[in-house]
Amino acid sequence: MGQLLAVQDLAKRYGATVALGGVTMGIRAGEVHAILGENGAGKSTLVKILSGVVQPNDGTMLLDGAPHTPASIFAARGAGVSTAFQELSLIPHLSVAENLLLPKVSRGRFWPERRASIMQRAAAILAEWEITDIAPDAMIEDLPLAQRQRIEITRALSHATRLLVLDEPTAALPDTSWLFRQIRRLTERGVAVMYISHRLSEVREICQRATILRNGASIETVDLAGVDDAGIFAMMVGHAPAAPRSETETATGDILLETRDLHVGAIKGLNLTLRAGEIVGVAALEGQGQQDLFQALGGVRKRASGDIIVGGRSAPLGTPGKAQRTAPGIAFVPEERKADGIFDNLTAATNIVMADFASRSTGAFVNARLERNRAAKSAERVALSPRYLGFEVGNLSGGNQQKVLLARALMTGAKILILFDPARGVDVGTKQSIYAMMDDFVANGGTILFYSSELTELVQLSTRCVVLYNGQVSAEVSRADMTEERLLAAAHGPARTPPTPLREAS
């Protein structure tokens, strides 16, 4: 097979920051090619250049032998290159159909196309890519994250005539079967796919070759069949990965948080106890009420009825601020960092100390050096390199943004951490730092409730695991008999055997 995309010495600088410093690689027609690398290795920049969002400073790209220099997303699409972005690029208050067809929704030249006809065309696109559970006239803002991600992917699929770029396409997808089926259909037509994911098992399943990036440069392109995971990690980080984390035993500490017959959103009568020294995992398929539970405990959402008892006293937790101040303190790290947590154009240091200053000072001036020092201490606990503290958060990679959010949560001095998918879409290195921080946190008398869309993560981290189904606890699994199969089965409801694959088979 011939080379479809040839990239030579591609470089991109932002001022003094080198985002990409010499990437050379090639993708063959009909191939699924993985890009592997740690946070900040330059994957996102490469994606942006290929899809026309930013222009490179140096280097060349050839697509089918012709220079590929897209000046915009639209131009890249015209050349047959389309992208599904990690931070989804959908307009919340428009319909699925309009989002699929943007920016040219209406086909009429002199008169706007009828809504019914637009919906019909969108329905055809959805049907073509085997999406049966999302209506074309549904509003994007009403859809759960997983469905939005599939719409983002579908839009890219529908435009990909030469190269499809998928940036963390499964970050919110609990199951890959739909995506992999569509990828295979596409590659059969000779379309190439650039696949960026932190999930190595996925990469091995769908990709043939991989290019490893480190510090903005391409290290090597390998046949995945010929290299083991350890070898890949070594290329990614430049040294051997950290040893797997140690086992934690069952905790018998004080009860820090308790819910009694809690009703909130889709949660119906939940009883939950969090003790000092334990990490309680929450496993659930999408839409079982986990968001509601976490938001209620974080003080973002008001409970309908029932009791939340913090530190032995019933606590109303009206706002995140109140939740923080209710001794021994609750810190909540939400699901969508882009929307819910981060101030893009403030520095990492300011973002980290923000919650602390917000809760303690009233109208006092902020001492910049004090801010840096305090932020640095917290950053150290999540292994955030101090050189990032002065950066605007918007310029950091997703993994480092997540570290900033976690550092901020630690900064509050809270003893109860409520983490919603803390390691979603971050690389192995960051994952290990986050896991180490979590272990360290509970070892010092804290407690953690965390939800994860990855079963392996739950099995690896949880002292015990609570499985939600239909707003209720369908099972509680102790450390001793925790396996992915057991969690998966419980997540499908109390009395149903045998377990079916995680997602619908649409």
Next chain:
Amino acid sequence: MTDATHPSVAETRAARRVTLRHIADSAFLIIVIYLVMAVVYVAVQPSALSAYSIESLFNNSLPLMLAAAGATFVILQGGFDLSVAGTISLVNVVIATTPMEGPGGALALLALAVALGMAVGAINGIIVAYLRIQAIAATLATMIICQGIALLILKAPGGMVSDFMVYELTASLTDRVPYALVIAALGVVFWTIYSRTDAGRNLLAVGQDRKAAALSGINVQRTEFFSFVWAGAFYALAAYMLAAQTSTGNPSAGEPFLLLTFAAVALGGTAFGGGRGGVTASLFGAATLMLMQKVLFAMGVSSFYTGVIQGMIMITAVLFSAAVHHAASNRRGA
């Protein structure tokens, strides 16, 4: 998904949400408020239904309605445009100092006015969209410049507006329907079509999320640029109708429009952050604002209080529309 056991409940809830959202997104609320205000007006001022009274009400309201319609284009994409006052003053004095008689002359003047308004809008658009200068600073500057040029053209109120514009354009179609109302209705029709075109949809998309819009392939800069051009065109129309209504030119004619325009847009329910609302809502918002003045006057409220009462009614209306929005988008339960 989770509601599999109670599909009917879920469906009803979804259906209710859809209707609420339609209400929140359309100009429905402000139209209702306008109609209520109209009923009150007729009740306190029975002569309000006379042909003369209706005609003068619409003639008085139309310039503000058009100005608010123009500002809406910019606000919908998340921008801000202060140049409304300067543009109206400038176009107003240009019309008053360019005497052209008859319907032909009126048409030529209309073309001149709109071209001038669009030119000012294009300058705003270039500065804001392409040179990336903050919209408030840029449009404040163009406002001051336009006002200065207006004073250079006409030192004091005066000038001449053709009889055709003064008498015919402010009259009524077959002595029943004021032309001002016809023009306002054309504005509604225009927006109804425009908002369904790609350009209209992109305007709302950019206002909701610039970054996502850009990643969706929308040319954000072009969208911003044209929002200012459309705004300029509508400001010019406002100035044109103002000249016809006042039969004179005034180099500071635009000044009262500055704050009232934004008040009218807010009353109509268009979000100042961008992304939600529409021109129709702003047309009704402006009409409601003008009608409110009439009602308060008819009720004999001292003019010292009208400002206070107007402000309170505005806050109530905006709160009410916010409440409906909240109910419509309260989606986290699903």
